[in-house]
Amino acid sequence: MGSDDQHLPLFETKTARGRVVYRVFAATVFAGICLIWAYRLSYIPREGEDGRWVWIGLIGVELWFGLYWVVTQALRWNQVYRRTFKDRLSHRYKNELPGVDVFVCTADPTIEPPIMVMNTVLSVMAYDYSSEKLGIYLSDDGGSELTFYAFLEACNFARYWIPYCKKFNVGPRSPAAYFVSISDQLGSRLTTDSDAIKIKKLYEEMEKRIETATKLGRIPEEARLKHKGFSQWKPYSSPRDHDTILQILIDGKDPNAIDIDGCRLPTLVYLAREKRPQHHHNFKAGSMNALIRVSSKISNGQIILNLDCDMYSNSSQSLLDALCFFMDEENGHEIAFVQFPQSFENVTKNELYDSLRVISNVEFHGADGFGGPLYVGTGCFHRRDTLCGRKFTQDCKIEWKRDDDQKRLQSAQELEEETRPLASCTYEQNTQWGNEMGLKYGCPVEDVITGLSIQCKGWKSAYFNPERKAFLGVTATTLPQTLVQHKRWSEGDFQILLSKYSPAWYGYGSISLGLQLCYCCYCLWAPNCLATLYYTIIPSLYLLKGISLFPQVSSPWFLPFAYVISAKYIYSLVEFLWSGGTILGWWNTQRIWLYKRTTSYLFAFIDTILKKLGFTDSTFIITAKVADEEVFQRYEKEIMEFGTSSPMFTILATLAMLNVFCFIGAVKRVIMVDSIFSIFEAMALQILLCGVLVLINWPLYQGLFLRKDKGKLPSSVAIKSFVLALVVCASFSLMY
Numbered sequence: 001m002g003s004d005d006q007h008l009p010l011f012e013t014k015t016a017r018g019r020v021v022y023r024v025f026a027a028t029v030f031a032g033i034c035l036i037w038a039y040r041l042s043y044i045p046r047e048g049e050d051g052r053w054v055w056i057g058l059i060g061v062e063l064w065f066g067l068y069w070v071v072t073q074a075l076r077w078n079q080v081y082r083r084t085f086k087d088r089l090s091h092r093y094k095n096e097l098p099g100v101d102v103f104v105c106t107a108d109p110t111i112e113p114p115i116m117v118m119n120t121v122l123s124v125m126a127y128d129y130s131s132e133k134l135g136i137y138l139s140d141d142g143g144s145e146l147t148f149y150a151f152l153e154a155c156n157f158a159r160y161w162i163p164y165c166k167k168f169n170v171g172p173r174s175p176a177a178y179f180v181s182i183s184d185q186l187g188s189r190l191t192t193d194s195d196a197i198k199i200k201k202l203y204e205e206m207e208k209r210i211e212t213a214t215k216l217g218r219i220p221e222e223a224r225l226k227h228k229g230f231s232q233w234k235p236y237s238s239p240r241d242h243d244t245i246l247q248i249l250i251d252g253k254d255p256n257a258i259d260i261d262g263c264r265l266p267t268l269v270y271l272a273r274e275k276r277p278q279h280h281h282n283f284k285a286g287s288m289n290a291l292i293r294v295s296s297k298i299s300n301g302q303i304i305l306n307l308d309c310d311m312y313s314n315s316s317q318s319l320l321d322a323l324c325f326f327m328d329e330e331n332g333h334e335i336a337f338v339q340f341p342q343s344f345e346n347v348t349k350n351e352l353y354d355s356l357r358v359i360s361n362v363e364f365h366g367a368d369g370f371g372g373p374l375y376v377g378t379g380c381f382h383r384r385d386t387l388c389g390r391k392f393t394q395d396c397k398i399e400w401k402r403d404d405d406q407k408r409l410q411s412a413q414e415l416e417e418e419t420r421p422l423a424s425c426t427y428e429q430n431t432q433w434g435n436e437m438g439l440k441y442g443c444p445v446e447d448v449i450t451g452l453s454i455q456c457k458g459w460k461s462a463y464f465n466p467e468r469k470a471f472l473g474v475t476a477t478t479l480p481q482t483l484v485q486h487k488r489w490s491e492g493d494f495q496i497l498l499s500k501y502s503p504a505w506y507g508y509g510s511i512s513l514g515l516q517l518c519y520c521c522y523c524l525w526a527p528n529c530l531a532t533l534y535y536t537i538i539p540s541l542y543l544l545k546g547i548s549l550f551p552q553v554s555s556p557w558f559l560p561f562a563y564v565i566s567a568k569y570i571y572s573l574v575e576f577l578w579s580g581g582t583i584l585g586w587w588n589t590q591r592i593w594l595y596k597r598t599t600s601y602l603f604a605f606i607d608t609i610l611k612k613l614g615f616t617d618s619t620f621i622i623t624a625k626v627a628d629e630e631v632f633q634r635y636e637k638e639i640m641e642f643g644t645s646s647p648m649f650t651i652l653a654t655l656a657m658l659n660v661f662c663f664i665g666a667v668k669r670v671i672m673v674d675s676i677f678s679i680f681e682a683m684a685l686q687i688l689l690c691g692v693l694v695l696i697n698w699p700l701y702q703g704l705f706l707r708k709d710k711g712k713l714p715s716s717v718a719i720k721s722f723v724l725a726l727v728v729c730a731s732f733s734l735m736y
């Protein structure tokens, strides 16, 4: 310290350009929405007239869509961008930077392959940070020997990998990603650079050992004999029923724990918390809380980074970026967590499924302008004390300087013994863990609800979205996975809205109105299903009957509809392109938007209501991070993957068939009854809506009727949906 840059901030916040223009634009759209409402309210068919009830339904739906649109403006109203000054940080604090503990969570060695998990672990072990201050903890909810074996291997490989990374300043520091990146380079280093060749060979040997063990489902006997750690699996019966397995593989305080260059290594700990069938383990929240306690005894870093097992660090400096926020003398003391975007390594060019592109590049910047982004799990740095439930007060300035260097008297083994009870099933009984302390239990999105309650305690958060992606993970590669994942998310968010911690009332007064609305955008995902279903079914059916539900093209009331629809979609396209997407990607995103709303959100909505009534319990379906070769090839070619029959697909296929029938019906009417002009004049918007629904469903029709590969929709779904849609259309035509 003591340099002249001392008063300069460590980060700066800039408001987005063009805010005024956007606000004016939004106001015009809102005016259009008001006119649509006015139209609906002034033309309600009289009692006894055709379509009175359906019209009243439309009032409800358009009120909902309009109001929801207003809520989503919160995410666009006040966007801010952050910039950090890492050189100032390093200059000012040199050796006084705080300890950082990284928590990596894994839960299943078959859908989360150990080699992938180890790449994540290695990428953070090699952070540009003093090793003595770094602790890496792996929580294994799979309680798997295979993962442990891979961890041992990684621990050994790290002795070569870390010095290599630091010597050549390589990036990314996940070995797998790094070797891919340099093999792409012109005149690949892998043919000329002997260090690169050597380290790659070491990696491949390790990879082979781990993959063989994973494939066989058991570890080599000599490994078992060599490491006493495996003895802890002796009394083990299953992943859901075992003692706590806790092992300090590298004790950062041990001067003998060094890499091949003689430099100290970061602390490395394996934890499989105790599991018993009669105790609920609370999924990821449970393992995070166990890690918080266990790490507090071992390295007790003041900052905690949480990573999903597939999210490797893609930038060795992101830790310093995060510290710039926490350690800023002026504003740092009010920041509880720093969230980085969730970015994915495996999205294809025109993302076929969801890629969170707009959420990451637009919406979270908006939330940041109102007090900070949501906590969305992986890629988030927390202050330990706030994660443990501390309330904000102005004098919460943290003392970063700590006397860490005192010698510890216990051996690692004694420390393990002492710490193990903290991860037992019963430890949390009659405590505030899972409630006021640590991550909250009982919600499928433990992260969002925890972040909200932290913000309600007066803290702020920060969103940092650097040019070079800080973390890269794996996103779902099939439609069912995507839909199931979104069901979990939208269900969790909707539960929050109805819970004690609802952003609508719990947040009232403790976070800004803007941030309350930002939360509501996500918390209202699930109920969106109703309005969307109505809009995808009813106008099309009425088209079949030739009853118009929208203003005629020549009527002045047509204008607000035309304006709102085109303004909304042109803007959404621009936003998408601006976020780095492609036009086809945008089109694909609209499809997923529809599919999520008519299935994931519907199921989430129903399940949440059932849960409120006490009929069901939450589960956590883990997203698979690997796909078999054929599935992967189709994914690369951006061919939609269905593959199984599920109630979700029956709904999607039925809706798609229904719209085709209605569209055909309309065409028939044109040919047989009316002139094309009069139909178009009366029903342009209905035809447009139905036509777009048919167009956007193209991959679904292909999956139903044209494809032969294994990723197509099973013929049972084709038959079911065909019959269902036909019955609906026929009975509707006959009834009215």
Ligand SMILES: O=c1ccn([C@@H]2O[C@H](COP(=O)(O)OP(=O)(O)O[C@H]3O[C@H](CO)[C@@H](O)[C@H](O)[C@H]3O)[C@@H](O)[C@H]2O)c(=O)[nH]1
Pocket (backbone or CB within 6 Å): 105, 106, 107, 108, 112, 139, 141, 282, 283, 284, 287, 307, 308, 309, 310, 376, 377, 378, 444, 445, 446, 447, 485, 488, 489, 620, 621, 622, 623, 624
């Ligand atoms: O019982 C469990 C279940 C899951 N996990 C881990 O939790 C992480 C997230 O699981 P994943 O299946 O990948 O879910 P995603 O939907 O991709 O995860 C997002 O959404 C979750 C909340 O739904 C957050 O917890 C995550 O951090 C966030 O990345 C993974 O590392 C899992 O290993 C556990 O540790 N224990």
Ligand SMILES: [Mn+2]
Pocket (backbone or CB within 6 Å): 308, 310, 473, 474, 623
């Ligand atoms: Mn994931």
